[in-house]
Amino acid sequence: MSDTADRAFVRQELIPERAAPVKTTGVIGFLRTRLFNSPTNILLTVAGALLLWFIVVPSLRFLLADAVWHGTDRNACLAENAGQAVGACWPYVRAKFSQFIYGFYPEPERWRVNLTFILAALLLLPLLIPRLPAKGLNAGLFFIAFPVVAFFLLHGGGLSGFGIGWTASILSGFADSIGEAGRQLASVGEATAVIGPLLALLGELIEFIATALAVLISPLIWLRDFIQASRHALWSDFAATAAIVSILAFWLGGGVRAGWRALIMSLASFAGIGLVIAVMGLDHGGLPVVDTRLWGGLLVTLVVSVTGIVASMPVGIVLALGRRSTIPLIRIFSVAFIEFWRGVPLITVLFFATYMLPLFVPSNFTIDGLVRVLIGIALFAGAYNAEVIRGGLQAIPRGQSEAASALGLSWWKTTALIVMPQALRHVIPGLVNSFIALFKDTSLVSIVALFDLLGQLRASFADPAWATPTTLFTGFAFTGMIYFAFCFGMSRYSLFVEHRLNAHRH
Structure with a gap:
């Protein structure tokens, strides 16, 4: 009886083979799991593909396929002379390239601008590479020595006193x-x-x-x-x-x-x-003086944006700490300062810095027009950075500062060594977002008679030698690629810094 019962549960045929698992790797796996895994995603994928087809393809045709690459004047970029539909007029960009980079900076002195760009790259790149040594010395040279050298290189002149x-x-x-x-x-x-x-x-x-x-x-x-x-x-x-x-x-x-x-x-x-x-x-006497009214193009864009970014950081840190201060006078002043500068548009700040700031300085003390704009932009961006940094300060647990106090650290050491490094690490995306916005907002300086990259572009449209139907679109496409390259570079580097600082958490 026992043997019969045991034989009743013995399987007489093989189990059928299981179906092969769905492939989730490679191109096919990516398409199956990310683009076509649901009716909604299928619809979005088709709509995105159509959108790219109607935007990217015409853009590439305009910039590359139908573009004109050689010519000396507007005749090369006219459809009746080319015998076909004409896209981007790149000879126009080649002819105006120096104006886009230097503005009206005297041509014999443009080596000074090139030398300034080279020095900036040589000092900035080692700061951006984490593995390179001597970061303190490099930072001192870039943030303290380089601005002074760059000023006398670009502006010229000598020292009448110290x-x-x-x-x-x-x-x-x-x-x-x-x-x-x-x-x-x-x-x-x-x-x-x-x-x-x-x-x-x-x-x-x-x-x-x-x-x-x-x-x-x-x-x-x-x-x-x-x-x-x-x-x-x-x-x-x-x-x-x-x-x-x-x-x-x-x-x-x-x-x-x-x-x-x-x-x-x-x-x-x-x-x-x-x-x-x-x-x-x-x-x-130094080098020949080149008035800042002759500066322009990418030179002004970089000077205004880099100075604004660097100068706004200490302003934002001081205001963020002041807003959290327990001293009422400091806290009220910080709150009033932040709310005032955040409550007015940047155009108003530029007008105020250009035309009203001289009224608040001694009568025998003159301020250059570009310096006025730099001061206004630094204060404006500093107010926004203060709120970003304050968000990072609020994310730090109170136990951090209490533990530092228990170890005998002063408020200054606690803030500089413990609280502020952690707070800045938390707000890297917000700070970089402010930096990118500031870099693009430098185009507003043309309102106060400073011709940045876009200002020089608009000035170049007045040249009748390059007046064609596609000149306008070619110029804006070229400057747009420059802005995108700088902004995308800042975005990618901020992601790299985030992953590197948060590596210990994974």
């Missing part, structure tokens, strides 16, 4: 402007019946502050005048400034016990600055 001379001139002009404001306020008070005495008293108080400031800076002004009377005024000012700054660095660094490192670094920095002054001939 630290002491500039500081004394700025402070004396500031004191004079305060005194003039006090005198004007007092005169208005004398002519006002209701609140006249109060305005007059306020004006006298401001004038007294200006007089006290003038007395305080009188030794510095005397030292400036004494240095300027010497035979080598610039080098005397340079030596005096180096001595004062080095002594302060030695004293603040710990004096005889621990200040020698700071002293050596200060002396080495001033030695490098002196070498640059001597090599570039800044003590003898």
Whole structure:
């Protein structure tokens, strides 16, 4: 009975073979799992393919297949002369290429622009490659030394003074402007019946502050005048400034016990600055001056965008920390600053910086038009970066700072070494998004008579030698590719940084 029961459960035939698994790798697997795995995705795939067909194919035909590649004037890009439908007019881009890059920068001096671009690339690329050493020295050269060298390369001119001379001139002009404001306020008070005495008293108080400031800076002004009377005024000012700054660095660094490192670094920095002054001939007039009104094209776009990006970061960090401060005055000022700059459009900021900023500086102190725009853009972008960084600060648990306090770290060390690095790592996408938007918004500077890349493009359309039906589209296609290359590069590098900083989490 037992043997019969056991034989009843013995299978007499083979199990049928299973169907082969659906392929999920390779091109076929990608099509099956990503593009045609559901009716909705099939519909979207077909719609996307049609959209690409009606956009990409005509664009490629315009830019490559039907394009004109050789010619000396507009006749080469006319359909009646070419005998066919004409696409992009690339001879126009070739003829205006120098204008797109340099603007109206004098042709004999364009080597200075090329040298500036080369120096920027040589200093920036090592910063972007994580494995290369000496990041601190490289960062110091790029963020501190390079802007000064680039300014004298692009603008030209020499040095009429150094630290002491500039500081004394700025402070004396500031004191004079305060005194003039006090005198004007007092005169208005004398002519006002209701609140006249109060305005007059306020004006006298401001004038007294200006007089006290003038007395305080009188030794510095005397030292400036004494240095300027010497035979080598610039080098005397340079030596005096180096001595004062080095002594302060030695004293603040710990004096005889621990200040020698700071002293050596200060002396080495001033030695490098002196070498640059001597090599570039800044003590003898330097290079020929090229006014910023002659700058244009990609040069202005890069100067405005790079300066705005670099200068807005410290502004944003300071404002973000100020908005989270426990001191009411700092917090209120930071909130008011951020909301004011975020509440006005960039065009208004550019107009304000160009036409109203000179009213807030001393009368004997002039600011170049490009510098005004750079200041306005840096403050505008800094307000937006502040909110992005504040979001990263709020993402850091309170236990981080509490643990640092338990270890005896000060607020400055806790913020610089623990909180801020983690916060910036969290907000890399938001910051890069702001940088890309700022790079594209530089086209607005043409409103205040600065011809960036798009400004030079629009100016080139006025040339009748290249007036064709396709010139407009060719120019915008060319500049669009330049903007896309820079923006896409920033986007890709930000993804690389994100993956590298978050590698320990996977």
